[in-house]
Amino acid sequence: MIRFLLRTSVLMLLAGAASGCTDFIEPNQLAFVMGTAVDHADDGEIEVSHQIVIPTQKSGPFGGSGDSDSFVVMSAKGKNVFEAIHKVQKKMTRRLMPSHRQLIAISEQYFQKDDVSTLFDKLNRDPANNLRDITVLVKGDLAKNFLLLDHPMEHLSSIATGKEMEINGMNRFSTRQFIIDSLSEGTRPLVPVLQIEQVKVRSKETGPIAALSGFAALNKKLKIAGFLNDAEGAGAVWMSGKGTFHAITLPWKNGKDTLSFRLTHLGRKIDSADDHDPQRIVLTVMAQAYLLENTTSLDLSETHYMLEVQKYMNDKIREDLQLTMDKVQEWGSDVFGIGEYLHRSSPYWWKSQKDDWDHKFKALDVTVRSNVQLRSVGASGTSFN
Amino acid sequence: MGAVSQSAEINEAYLRAQFQRCSDFVLRSFTLRDETRLMLVYLDGMIRSESVEDNFLKPLLFDGLPQGIDRISSLVEMFRREWLPLTSIKTEDSLDGLVTCVLQGCLGILVDGETSALVAQVQGYEKRGIEEPQKESTLRGSKEGFVEHLRTNTSLIRRRIVHPQLKMESYTVGKYTQTEVVLSYMQGIADEQVLSVVRDKLDKIDTDGVIDSAYIEEWLENNSFSIFPQVQNTERPDVVVASLLEGKVALIANGTPSVLILPITLWSGLQSADDYFERFVFVLLIRTIRYIMTFISFALPAIYVALSTFHPEMIPSYLMISIATARESSPFPTVVEVFLMMFIFDGLQEAGVHLPNQLGPVVSIIGALVIGQAAVEAGIISTPIIIVISLTGVATYTIPRYSATLPFRLIRYLLLFVTGMLGFVGFAFGILFLLIHLVMLESFGTPYLSPVAPFDGKRIKDILIRYPFALKSGRNKKGMGR
Numbered sequence: 001m002i003r004f005l006l007r008t009s010v011l012m013l014l015a016g017a018a019s020g021c022t023d024f025i026e027p028n029q030l031a032f033v034m035g036t037a038v039d040h041a042d043d044g045e046i047e048v049s050h051q052i053v054i055p056t057q058k059s060g061p062f063g064g065s066g067d068s069d070s071f072v073v074m075s076a077k078g079k080n081v082f083e084a085i086h087k088v089q090k091k092m093t094r095r096l097m098p099s100h101r102q103l104i105a106i107s108e109q110y111f112q113k114d115d116v117s118t119l120f121d122k123l124n125r126d127p128a129n130n131l132r133d134i135t136v137l138v139k140g141d142l143a144k145n146f147l148l149l150d151h152p153m154e155h156l157s158s159i160a161t162g163k164e165m166e167i168n169g170m171n172r173f174s175t176r177q178f179i180i181d182s183l184s185e186g187t188r189p190l191v192p193v194l195q196i197e198q199v200k201v202r203s204k205e206t207g208p209i210a211a212l213s214g215f216a217a218l219n220k221k222l223k224i225a226g227f228l229n230d231a232e233g234a235g236a237v238w239m240s241g242k243g244t245f246h247a248i249t250l251p252w253k254n255g256k257d258t259l260s261f262r263l264t265h266l267g268r269k270i271d272s273a274d275d276h277d278p279q280r281i282v283l284t285v286m287a288q289a290y291l292l293e294n295t296t297s298l299d300l301s302e303t304h305y306m307l308e309v310q311k312y313m314n315d316k317i318r319e320d321l322q323l324t325m326d327k328v329q330e331w332g333s334d335v336f337g338i339g340e341y342l343h344r345s346s347p348y349w350w351k352s353q354k355d356d357w358d359h360k361f362k363a364l365d366v367t368v369r370s371n372v373q374l375r376s377v378g379a380s381g382t383s384f385n
Numbered sequence: 386m387g388a389v390s391q392s393a394e395i396n397e398a399y400l401r402a403q404f405q406r407c408s409d410f411v412l413r414s415f416t417l418r419d420e421t422r423l424m425l426v427y428l429d430g431m432i433r434s435e436s437v438e439d440n441f442l443k444p445l446l447f448d449g450l451p452q453g454i455d456r457i458s459s460l461v462e463m464f465r466r467e468w469l470p471l472t473s474i475k476t477e478d479s480l481d482g483l484v485t486c487v488l489q490g491c492l493g494i495l496v497d498g499e500t501s502a503l504v505a506q507v508q509g510y511e512k513r514g515i516e517e518p519q520k521e522s523t524l525r526g527s528k529e530g531f532v533e534h535l536r537t538n539t540s541l542i543r544r545r546i547v548h549p550q551l552k553m554e555s556y557t558v559g560k561y562t563q564t565e566v567v568l569s570y571m572q573g574i575a576d577e578q579v580l581s582v583v584r585d586k587l588d589k590i591d592t593d594g595v596i597d598s599a600y601i602e603e604w605l606e607n608n609s610f611s612i613f614p615q616v617q618n619t620e621r622p623d624v625v626v627a628s629l630l631e632g633k634v635a636l637i638a639n640g641t642p643s644v645l646i647l648p649i650t651l652w653s654g655l656q657s658a659d660d661y662f663e664r665f666v667f668v669l670l671i672r673t674i675r676y677i678m679t680f681i682s683f684a685l686p687a688i689y690v691a692l693s694t695f696h697p698e699m700i701p702s703y704l705m706i707s708i709a710t711a712r713e714s715s716p717f718p719t720v721v722e723v724f725l726m727m728f729i730f731d732g733l734q735e736a737g738v739h740l741p742n743q744l745g746p747v748v749s750i751i752g753a754l755v756i757g758q759a760a761v762e763a764g765i766i767s768t769p770i771i772i773v774i775s776l777t778g779v780a781t782y783t784i785p786r787y788s789a790t791l792p793f794r795l796i797r798y799l800l801l802f803v804t805g806m807l808g809f810v811g812f813a814f815g816i817l818f819l820l821i822h823l824v825m826l827e828s829f830g831t832p833y834l835s836p837v838a839p840f841d842g843k844r845i846k847d848i849l850i851r852y853p854f855a856l857k858s859g860r861n862k863k864g865m866g867r
Contacts, residue, residue, distance in 0.1 A: 013802070013803065013806070023695075023808075024690075024694035024695055024718065024719070024805070024808065025695075025697075026712065026715075026719060027697060027705070027708055027709035027712045027713075028709065028713050028715065030709065032702075032705065032706060032709065034702075053706055055706060055709040055710035055713045056710065056713065097698070099698030100697075100698065100702040100705060100706075102702065128698070130698060
C-alpha cells in the first residue's frame with residue numbers, strides 16, 4: 001500500500017513537471033504598482049491611474065540615472081474600479097501586481113462628486129490587495145497629477161509620501177484603518193491631505209512637490225466635512241489616538257519669545273464626566289515633552305520655572321485642542337472615536353443615538369484636558385541670549 | 386586438510402600448495418645440531434624479522450638447544466614455555482588455522498615429528514602514525530585521530546576510559562578480507578537490546594570483504610533506502626569515548642580510521658566536539674546559528690523560488706523591486722536558474738574532491754570566473770541567485786560532520802523540485818514528507834528525532850542549550866555518573 005502510494009505520488013509529480021504544469025510567474029513578468037490614483041471622470045465613470053516601477057538593469061534598485069524613466073503612469077477610465085484596472089492591464093505587457101502598493105490617492109473632486117465607499121469593495125474583496133498602503137486625499141488637483149510628479153529625493157512620489165508620513169510619526173493612516181473607521185458606527189475617517197506646491201529645490205530649478213498640508217474629516221457618507229490645517233490636523237491626530245510623536249512651538253507669556261517642545265508617547269483617554277453622563281465627555285491627552293528650543297530668559301534648570309513652563313504648556317495645549325475640537329464638532333464628524341467609547345460605556349444609550357450620530361455629535365459637550373509631563377529641558381539651563 | 390602432520394614433508398607440501406604463487410611466502414627449514422628439523426613459515430614484510438632473528442634464530446643456531454630436554458616431551462611446548470621471549474604465543478593444531486595465522490602476520494614454527502605448530506605474534510608491518518583528524522578538526526580538545534591499525538585505535542579508547550567495564554568484543558567479518566571488527570561498549574551503561582541486535586547483525590554479515598567501516602554500516606542499518614545515516618562515523622577518539630559514556634556502542638574495524646557509533650539521532654550529526662569544550666552560553670549562540678544554517682542549507686533555494694515567483698507579495702516592497710531589477714534580463718525561469726547554479730556548485734565541489742592537489746586552484750579560478758563573474762555579466766545568471774546558492778553552500782558546511790551534510794544536499798534538490806511546481810504548497814508538502822520520514826525512522830530502536838519527538842524533557846537539555854555539565858543530569862540511560 002505504501003509502495004503504491006509512493007509510486008503514485010512520484011508519478012503525479014513527474015507528470016506535473018513533464019507537462020510544465022506550474023503557475024509560477026517571474027518577477028520580470030510583473031508590473032509592480034507602487035501608487036494608485038482615483039479621479040472623477042464624466043458620464044459616471046472613474047479614472048484609475050497606476051504608478052508602475054520600471055526595474056532597469058542599472059545600479060541600485062531604481063535605476064540610478066535619469067529621474068523620469070524610473071516609473072510610468074498608466075491610466076484608464078471605467079464604470080467601476082475593476083473595469084478601469086482591466087483596461088490598464090490590457091495596455092500592459094506585464095501582469096499588474098498591486099500587493100506592493102504604497103499609497104492610494106483620491107482627488108478632492110472625486111470625494112465631492114462620487115461615492116468613495118464603492119471604491120473599497122474591490123480592495124476588500126480582492127485578496128491581492130494588502131491594505132497596508134496609505135489612503136490620501138489630493139486637494140485642488142487631479143490625483144493622477146500627483147502620481148506624475150517627480151520627487152527631488154525619491155524616485156516615486158508615492159514612495160516619497162509614504163516615507164514622509166512614516167518619518168513624521170503618522171503611520172496609522174493605512175487603507176485598512178480607513179476602511180475600519182468608515183465602517184464603524186462611532187468613528188469617522190481622518191484622511192491626510194496632499195497639496196501640490198511649487199518648491200525651489202535647486203538654484204535653477206523650481207518644481208512641484210506634493211506636501212502634506214493637513215487632514216480632512218469625513219462624515220458618515222464619506223463626504224468631506226471640513227479641512228484641518230497642519231497644526232489643527234496634528235492636534236486632531238493626537239486626540240484621535242493615531243499619533244506617535246509631535247512637535248509644538250508655543251509663544252511665551254510676553255508674546256515675543258517662544259518655547260518649542262517635542263512630544264512623544266502620545267496618548268489620549270476618553271471619559272464621561274463625574275456623573276457618568278454620556279452627554280458630557282472629557283478627553284484627556286497625554287504625552288512626554290522634551291524642551292528643544294527656548295528663547296525666553298527663563299532658567300529651566302530651576303525647578304519652579306520648569307513647573308511653571310509645564311503648567312503653561314498644558315494650558316496652551318488644552319486651549320488649542322479645545323478650539324480644534326469645537327471646530328470638528330461643528331462639522332459633525334466624530335474623527336476621535338468618541339462614539340465608539342460611548343458605544344462601550346453606555347450601550348443602551350448608544351442604541352438610541354447611533355442612527356444620526358453625526359448630528360448628535362454636534363450637541364455633545366466635549367472638554368479637552370491636557371496631561372503633558374515635561375521630561376527634559378535639555379543640557380543647558382538659561383537661553384544663550 | 387586437517388591436523389598438523391608428524392611428517393615435515395606432508396606439512397611442507399600442504400603449505401606450499403596453499404601459498405602457491407605467493408611470492409611473499411617464506412618457508413625456511415633448517416636443521417639443528419641435534420638433527421632436529423625445524424620449519425619457519427611467514428609472509429615477508431608482515432613480521433619483525435629482527436625480533437625473530439634475535440630471539441629465536443641466533444640462540445638456536447649458535448648455541449643449540451639447551452641440555453636436559455628430556456624434561457619436556459615436545460619442542461613446541463619447550464619453545465612456548467621457556468624459550469621464546471614474546472608476550473603473545475600459542476600452539477595451533479590444525480594446518481588451516483596455521484595458514485590463517487600466517488596470513489595475519491604471525492610466525493609459524495613447525496617441528497618435525499610433532500603434531501602441533503607454534504604461532505608467535507611478531508607482526509611488524511608499516512603503519513601510519515597518529516595524526517590530527519582532518520575531517521573533524523576542533524579548536525580545542527584532543528588532536529589525536531584514529532588510524533588504520535585496529536589495536537592502535539582500541540588503545541586510543543582504552544587510554545581514555547580506564548575502567549574494566551569498557552568491553553571490546555572481537556568479530557571477524559568478510560570471507561576474504563577476514564577483517565577484525567571490535568564491538569566496544571560500556572557494560573552496564575549500554576543498552577543490552579541494542580547490543581544483542583548489533584551482535585546478531587555482525588554475525589549475519591555475509592560479504593566478500595570489508596574495505597571500509599562503511600561496508601559494515603550498510604549491513605547494520607535497518608533502513609538502507611533512507612537518505613539519513615543511521616550510524617555515525619568519526620575519526621575522533623574523544624567523540625567515541627563521549628558516546629560510549631552516553632551508552633552508545635562503537636564499532637572499530639581494522640584497516641579504517643573511521644569508527645562507527647550507534648544508535649544516533651538527527652541531532653548528533655549537528656553537534657560538534659567543540660560544543661562541549663567551550664563555555665555553554667557561547668555554545669548556545671553557535672548552535673542556534675548552526676541550526677538556522679542547517680535549515681538554510683536545504684530550504685533556502687526553495688524558499689527563494691517560492692517567494693520570488695509564486696508569492697512576490699510576501700517580500701518587502703523595496704527588496705522585491707531590487708530582486709525584480711536584478712532579474713530583469715534573465716533568460717531562464719528562476720527555478721531553472723537556481724537548479725543550474727546548484728548543479729554547477731555541486732559539480733565544482735565534486736571536481737575539487739577528486740582533483741590532485743596541484744590542480745586544485747585551477748578549479749577555484751575557473752569556478753569563480755565562470756560562475757561568479759562571466760555568467761552574471763553576461764546576464765545569464767542573476768546576482769540574487771548567486772547570493773542564495775553561495776549562502777546555501779556555506780551553510781552546508783556549518784554542519785560539523787561530513788556524512789550529516791549529505792542528506793541535506795539531497796533534500797535541497799527535492800524541495801526545489803516540488804517548490805518549483807507548487808510554490809509554498811509544494812514546500813509545505815516537501816517538509817511534511819521529510820518530517821513523516823524522520824519521525825518513522827529509527828536507529829537501532831532509538832527514534833531518529835528523539836529527544837524532540839518523542840519529547841524527553843531531560844535529554845533535550847543537550848539539544849540546543851547544552852546545559853553546564855553540573856546541571857545536565859539528563860544522561861541517556863541508567864548508569865554511572867560522568
